[in-house]
Amino acid sequence: MMFTLKGVLMSDIQINDIARAENDTGSPESQIFFLTQKINLLTEHIKVHKKDFHSRRGLLMMVGKRNRLMAYLKKKNVGKYTEVADKLKLRKK
DSSP states (O other), X not given: OEEEEXXXXXXXXXXXHHOSSXXXXXXXXXXXHHHHHXXXXXXXXXXXXTTOHHHHHHHHHHHHHHHHHHHHHHHHOHHHXXXXXXXXXXXXX
16 A cells, blocks of 8 residues: 655555554554654755744644654553654654
């Protein structure tokens, strides 16, 4: 399965490693994956357009939401938390 996010083609190879089921979009693990993809795209946009403060605010809100989801996942399932953090190369807190 392939999906696009604002014209960028991404494969689901990584999401299959993280998600609980094939069409899983609601679990914290898959939400963290999709937020990370959006954050990476928006980070590249911010590097080019340094004065785009509206997008910067959206980026900060997404990072905050991902941090809250990571904290929830750590509280509920530490093993899955470390697995997701390792696969997405996120820092553990």
